[in-house]
Structure formats: structure tokens, C-alpha cells
Amino acid sequence: MMTDEVKLYGLWRSPFVCRVKIALNIKGIKYEFIEEDLDNKSAELLKYNPVYKKVPVLVHNGNPISESLVIIEYIDEVWKGVPILPQDAYEKAQARFWAKFINDTCIPALYKAIGSHGEEQDVVEANKQLQFLENELNVKGVVEEVLGIELANKDKFPKIIEWSDNYIKCQAVKDGLPPRETLLAFLKNLFGKV
Template sequence: MAEEVKLFGIWESAFSCRVQIALKLKGINYEYIEEDLHNKSDLLLKYNPVHKKVPVLLHNGKPILESLVIIEYIDETWKDTPILPQDPRQRAMARFWAKFIDEKCFPALSRVCWNKEEEAREEAREHMKTLENELKDKKFFGGDNIGLVDIVANVIGFWLGVVEEAVGVEVLTEKEFPVLCKWIDAYVNCSVIKENLPPRDKLVSFFRAHFSK
């Protein structure tokens, strides 16, 4: 029996993009369903009645919710091309850094870029330094290959630069964060990443319009 895989997402979302990257890394065929969060579909409300948001992965009619949970589900369901390390401690550390990005980096960067809170700038810089120290001389957070932390860090690897350009702020510079900038260059030029990112110009225009409201 052929497996049915559907992804409900929105094109401008870094969180939807994470799941798309994970599916592509695994070579999984899936149907993408673009949602309108201002006019949510009955299916989205049916499959995610609690949060009523994307992404939602539908696997053989059963929904999986939240991007980090979805990525781990994908990794556990389709064994080829592992996203998380096989070693238990390394898996735990990958989860730790993924949560660090979502719970520490993303909120601080959001406050700097979206609300232009200067007091959050130092917090964001400290978090970026922490990521620099974790990367050190590795090509990717996952080593030689894209892994969970790299996928989750798309908010830094692509979306941050877009938002910086859209709102006219500068947080991540090559002078201050050379290791992260080197990672970003390798990341956005990795074929599976490059092929699944939204058009940069379109995203910049979207955020400019969003922040001008």
C-alpha cells in the first residue's frame, strides 16, 4: 500500500520549511497544501484543533503536530538518511541545541528585529556567541552533513538575513560572527536547503509589507 504523506504549511514560515527540508532529505514524496491563516481550512482545524496552526504532517490520515515533533517522527519512520545522530548522548545534545534555538535565540532575535528592542540585542549576541562555540570548526552543526540542529537553525541561516534587510537592522555580522556566517554560506548553498527555501526577494517584500502595517 502506498503511503500517503501531506504537509499543511505556509510558504513564508521557517517552521513549515523545516519539515519540507526533512522530507526532501529523506526522499519522501508528499503533497504540499498551502494554508491561509486568515481563513483557515476546515481540514487544518480538524487536524490541529488545539493550536490551529501549521505545520501539520498528515501520514496515512493521521496528523503529527509541531515542527520539532514532526521532524523526529519523520526521522523515526523513514530510516534512510538519518537526521538525528544514532548515539543516544549525541541525539540528546541535538535536541538540546534545537530547543536552545527555538526557546532562546528565536525570541531574542524576534524582539530585536520585529520590535527593535535594544535591550534584547545583547541577549541575542550572547546566544549567537554560544552557537559559534558549538559550531567551532564543523561545517554543519550535524558535522559533515545537515542534521536536526541545522534544519531548526534555518531561522538564523536564512530568515534572519531576510528580516534584517526588510526592517533595516543588523544583528549578525561577519566581523563579529565569522563562524556562523561561514556556516550560513555552506547552509544556503547546500542543494537540499537551497531548493526548498522560498524566493528571497518575495520573502523580503512580504516582511516589508508586514512590518509597515
């Protein structure tokens, strides 16, 4: 039986790369992680993702797949076992919708609030997007700790915080995230809080 060759091109601190690592971990897939320098992209990354030229890129038996949500769907379809996405077509469509909403709306709003070092209007917008998500669901993180700003709290976003707390407890998730202290040191350096 032929063994699958699986490589993941990424950046250790990218949340998009982390979500792919988590999917691979959930499925129990062995893979080689190739750390990319986004200021000096490798020839392989440019070859495998010539359109966007960014990470993550999963290469499975020589075939590249890019964009984290597309990669996760691919992983779920190729490797059976523990499903990542719902099996029901409607529920799968809903999961795709919310993943896209988070990607296209919530993450940019959070990045803007973080990038502005917590300027009030940017935090308000991030909170607005999180509130919408919270309402539909019937995080606190190291960025908040480094900058001393609060983007999400348990009183305002109890479902998101509960989901986040449960998510972090999963071993496949823990193994897919960068070490907390490494990320904390990186962010302190990035934001000049050393």
C-alpha cells in the same frame, strides 16, 4: 506496494514549515503542500492540530503529527536512508537539546528584535543569545536587509555564519525555503519598506 500519502499543512514563509520541507527533501519524500491562511484556518488544520491550531502539521497516511521538531524526528524514524539526526543516543540528545534551545531562546529573541525594528536593547538580547550559541558551536538574512539592522555578522559570529552559508548551499535546503525575492517583497510590505 502501498504508496505513502504525505501532506504538509503550512505557511510558505514560516521557518518552522521550511525546516519540515527541508527534512522531507533530504529524505526524498514526495508530499502535497497545503497552504494555510492563519487568519482563516481550515477545518482540516483544526481537526489535525486541535491543541495548538497552528502549522506545520504533517499528515502521513491520515495520521497527523504537529510541532516541527517532533515532525522531523518522525520523518527520520519512518523513512530510512539519509539520517537527519545522529544515530548515537548521546549525540541525538545533544541535537534535540540545541534544537530546543534555538526554538525556545534564540528564535524568540530574534523575532523580538525584528518586531521592534531593531531597537537597541532587543538587538543586544538577540546578540547575547547568538553569542551563546556561537560559543557552543566551537545570519545574515533578508530581514536584516529589509530593516537595515545587523543581527549577526561574520566577525562576531563566524561559526554561525559559516554554518548558515554551508546550509543554504544544500539543494534540499534551497528547495525547502521560500524564494528569496518573494520573501524579500513580503517583508518589505510587512515592515512598510516598499
